[in-house]
Amino acid sequence: xxxxxxxxxxxxxxxxxxxxxxxxxxxxxxxxxxxxxxxxxxxxxxxxxxxxxxxxxxxxxxxxxxxxxxxxxxxxxxxxxxxxxxxxxxxxxxxxxxxxxxxxxxxxxxxxxxxxxxxxxxxxxxxxxxxxxxxxxxxxxxxxxxxxxxxxxxxxxxxxxxxxxxxxxxxxxxxxxxxxxxxxxxxxxxxxxxxxxxxxxxxxxxxxxxxxxxxxxxxxxxxxxxxxxxxxxxxxxxxxxxxxxxxxxxx
Ligand code: NAP
Numbered sequence: 001x002x003x004x005x006x007x008x009x010x011x012x013x014x015x016x017x018x019x020x021x022x023x024x025x026x027x028x029x030x031x032x033x034x035x036x037x038x039x040x041x042x043x044x045x046x047x048x049x050x051x052x053x054x055x056x057x058x059x060x061x062x063x064x065x066x067x068x069x070x071x072x073x074x075x076x077x078x079x080x081x082x083x084x085x086x087x088x089x090x091x092x093x094x095x096x097x098x099x100x101x102x103x104x105x106x107x108x109x110x111x112x113x114x115x116x117x118x119x120x121x122x123x124x125x126x127x128x129x130x131x132x133x134x135x136x137x138x139x140x141x142x143x144x145x146x147x148x149x150x151x152x153x154x155x156x157x158x159x160x161x162x163x164x165x166x167x168x169x170x171x172x173x174x175x176x177x178x179x180x181x182x183x184x185x186x187x188x189x190x191x192x193x194x195x196x197x198x199x200x201x202x203x204x205x206x207x208x209x210x211x212x213x214x215x216x217x218x219x220x221x222x223x224x225x226x227x228x229x230x231x232x233x234x235x236x237x238x239x240x241x242x243x244x245x246x247x248x249x250x251x
């Protein structure tokens with residue numbers, strides 16, 4: 001273990017954008033904690049890949065929508081790394097296509113619990129460790145928002161879009177709350193990005209179907225989103241806090 005190296009925890013790091021963030025962070029010299037909720041094989045394979053490339057990494061299971069899991073996840077990082085310098089609130093879900101007049105309370109509550117409550121609980125645990133007010137040494141947080149927060153996702157998933165609107169507000173409010181405590185808080189707001197999330201919402205063809213409607217006539221890649229996250233975590237972004245960076249190809 002190299003105690004001098006910065007550490008990073010990424011929620012939902014096992015696949016998609018989170019996995020790309022973990023890979024780029026490993027290359028940038030971070031020790032990386034990879035959170036997952038169900039795909040243990042993907043998370044452990046990624047940890048092994050990072051270790052083989054000379055980084056320190058481990059996989060940690062936990063549902064961000066479950067408070068006890070969130071607390072245990074951050075304690076696992078304390079135990080493994082002894083410090084937390086950077087945190088990415090990346091875990092997020094969509095649901096199947098539905099209009100608002102078709103949505104059950106159960107559906108909307110699950111969306112808010114994972115995407116919003118989960119991000120708040122994780123931000124709380126990160127701030128407790130990073131804030132100079134709590135004896136920490138500062139740090140950087142990046143939240144994953146979505147272009148959906150601006151577009152509203154009508155006829156598709158307004159609940160998801162609203163959950164990302166809450167992420168934008170969390171970003172601005174928390175950034176100002178901890179600006180004097182050594183912590184920067186920013187968001188990256190991707191447009192349509194090539195990952196499994198579309199299939200998980202019952203639309204495996206969503207990227208192919210929509211790409212002609214996009215200004216660049218293509219979706220983004222997980223790596224293109226991850227580059228923006230790594231930039232905002234880095235010292236190169238030392239005067240950037242409360243920003244919401246669109247990585248949406250002009251959409
Ligand atoms: P993805 O490919 O579906 O991967 C989701 C990741 O989140 C997986 O690692 C999954 O873990 C994890 N996860 C899901 N629910 C979780 C929970 N309750 N607790 C902990 N981890 C959980 O998603 P993605 O496309 O990379 O999206 C990443 C983030 O970017 C999300 O916040 C999403 O809303 C946002 N975003 C994506 C797009 C896009 O077009 N892809 C656009 C805008 C914003 P398992 O592997 O264990 O299932």
